Amino acid sequence: MTLEEKQIEIVEEFEVYDDWMDKYEYIIELGKELPIISEENKTEDKLIEGCQSRVWLHSEVKDGKMQFSADSDAIITKGIIGLLIRVMNNESPETIATANLHFIADIGLQEHLSPTRANGLASMVQRLKMSALKAI
Amino acid sequence: MVEEKIKVPFDVEQIRRQFPTLSQQVYGKDLIYLDNGATSQKPQVVIDAIAKYYSEDNSNIHRGVHHLSQVATEQYENARSTIQRYINAPLLEEVLFTAGTTAGINMIAFSFGETLKEGDEIIISAMEHHSNIVPWQMLCERKKCILKIIPINQKGELKMDVFESFLSEKTKLVSVTHISNTLGTINPIKEIIDQSHQVGAKVIIDGAQSIQHMKIDVQELDCDFFIFSGHKVFGPTGVGIVYGKKEILDTLPPYQGGGDMIAKVTFEKTTYNVLPHKFEAGTPNISGGICLGTAFEFLAEQDLNAIAKHEHHLAKFAEEEILKIEGARIIGTAQNKTSVVSFVIDGLHPFDIGTLLDKQGIAVRTGHHCTQPLMDFFEIPGTIRASFAFYNTMEEVEIFIKALKRSVGMLR
Structure with a gap:
């Protein structure tokens, strides 16, 4: 599945929810399900300090593909991270560096990526792309 | 009145x-708006006043000989006097327009700070907003003064006995919040002011969270400075007030230089304007000031x-x-x-x-x-x-x- 196909798949998953609370219920479930970072990778240098919630991001390259794991102390942030990683994992650094992550806006969560939201997500996406750029 | x-x-x-x-x-x-500590909503009279100012009265104030400038100046100065009456400031020139609480605290931290010397002590509390912490840290770094922090108990109340133990002839300034924006604690500011005065220290009250909730009488409090923002008290953003005692303000150097704050400018020597203009350099937030006056008229009712x-x-x-x-x-x-x-x-x-x-x-x-x-x-x-x-x-x-x-x- 390409990165674009994964984005479309997520947008379709969210189409069944017309109520905001149902959307968030789903995001929270994603957040609860995902143990997405190993404790030894939850170190200071992996921490992206947001004003409100904090995000840890670990990245590595395996066989030319990027592998990410991340975590957050806020469960909604964690759920959205889960979506981002689902889209970005196992992609080449070039694909990630140039990816247009439109699915976040498509499912109505763009506010979480605005720098003023201060939840670390905007910086996390930046760092995801930076780590991909470095790997090119 | x-x-x-x-x-x-x-x-x-x-x-x-x-x-x-x-x-x-x-x-x-x-919508259920429960974020009033951050900013208050605005009554229609204030919204109308903003529209009226820009529709009918917009002009630069002070020094203009033309009609509109006089209208705007009069409204701006009337607003000052409305606020003076509301907080019961003895003198009109003791009410300074500024951009907000943060700007006001920075202004006093700079100007009062200029009168301080190495080793002088400033007291703040553990429940201060960053805007009443950082300007003092900056001042202490600049002037090598010492910052003391009044601790709090688990309920979020100031430990007044520790505060008392801090006070000495070295204490030059005490800057505390009237009401904590995070905890809601109403501090015993009258006690703080009186005790600080006994050692000759001046007191700044951060009134950002109190002005909208309770009657403020600066003479009864006897505080040396009382600072607040307009937008938390049903007025516009970008405007605020520093009340300061004239006898102190007169001894302080100006904060910012520019138009309006000067008496005479030459390249050899510039002399400064009298209060309140000495602390109001440049074109102020005219509409903000006028409409803050409207907000206080509303509040007074x-x-x-x-x-x-x-x-x-x-x-x-x-x-x-x-x-x-x-x-x-x-x-x-x-x-x-x-x-x-x-x-x-x-x-x-x-x-x-x-x-x-x-x-x-x-x-x-x-x-x-x-x-x-x-x-x-x-x-x-x-x-x-x-x-x-x-x-x-x-x-x-x-x-x-x-x-x-x-x-x-x-x-x-």
């Missing part, structure tokens, strides 16, 4: 009708005692209901408290709760509320803060509690 106007009997529905922002829906739900009772009632009910939720803790349980309810729920992140409340139409604030040292003291990443104003209703509190319970249920 503004104060002698007949007060309007307190009627929350009648008040709500004057605040157009309140009657809207967000995400298909009726309200029955502040009835409002205080109403707000207290809302906050108390909210606290009782929040405490029924498993794992809920109120942060800030001072004996003397205003209508701010800060809380945490064990195991849940404030950001998650705030996000889910938002989607149910409820505006609260989450995070550290610009008081990181306080969060460190309570060992929490942040709180959820509901701050009530006189236009909030019991019904709104009930909806908020219901939405909060739903959010907690979803997150657990």
Whole structure:
């Protein structure tokens, strides 16, 4: 599945929810399900300090593909991270560096990526792309 | 006198009708605005005054010989005098327009700071907003002064005995908040002012969170400075007030240089204008100042005692209901408290709760509320803060509690 196909798949998953609370219920479930970072990778240098919630991001390259794991102390942030990683994992650094992550806006969560939201997500996406750029 | 106007009997529905922002829906739900500690909504009279100023009266003030400039100047100076009467400042020139509380504190920190020397001591408290911490840290770095912090107890009250032990002839300034924006604690500022004066220290009161809730009489308080923002007291953003005693302001150097603050400029020597202009360099926020006057006229018509009772009632009910939720803790349980309810729920992140409340139409604030040292003291990443104003209703509190319970249920 390409990165674009994964984005479309997520947008379709969210189409069944017309109520905001149902959307968030789903995001929270994603957040609860995902143990997405190993404790030894939850170190200071992996921490992206947001004003409100904090995000840890670990990245590595395996066989030319990027592998990410991340975590957050806020469960909604964690759920959205889960979506981002689902889209970005196992992609080449070039694909990630140039990816247009439109699915976040498509499912109505763009506010979480605005720098003023201060939840670390905007910086996390930046760092995801930076780590991909470095790997090119 | 503004104060002698007949007060309007307190009627929350009648008040709500004057605040157009309140009657809207967000995400298909009726907006419930409980973020009044961050900023207040504006009554129609203030909104109309802003439109009127820009439609009819816009002109630069002071020095203009033409009609419009005189109209704008008169309105601006009338606003100053409305605010002077409201806070009972003895002299008109003791009321300085500034951009807000932060700008005001920075102004005094700079100008008063210029009179300080190495080893002088400044006292603030552990519950200060960053805007009443950082300017003093900057000053202490610049002038090698010593900053002392009044600690608090677990209820969020100042340890007054420690404060007393700090006071000495080295104490030059005490800058404390009247009401904590995070905890709602009302500090015993009269006691602080009197005790500070006994050692000759000057006192700054950060009134950002009190001016909208209680009658302020700067003469009765005898504070040396009282600083607040316009936007938290139903006025526009970008305008605020520094009240300062003339005898002190006269001895301080100006803060910013520019137009309006000068008497005569030559390249050899410039002399400064008299108060209040000495501290008001450049074209001010004219519309902001005028419309802040309108906000104070509006406030002067309200029955502040009835409002205080109403707000207290809302906050108390909210606290009782929040405490029924498993794992809920109120942060800030001072004996003397205003209508701010800060809380945490064990195991849940404030950001998650705030996000889910938002989607149910409820505006609260989450995070550290610009008081990181306080969060460190309570060992929490942040709180959820509901701050009530006189236009909030019991019904709104009930909806908020219901939405909060739903959010907690979803997150657990």
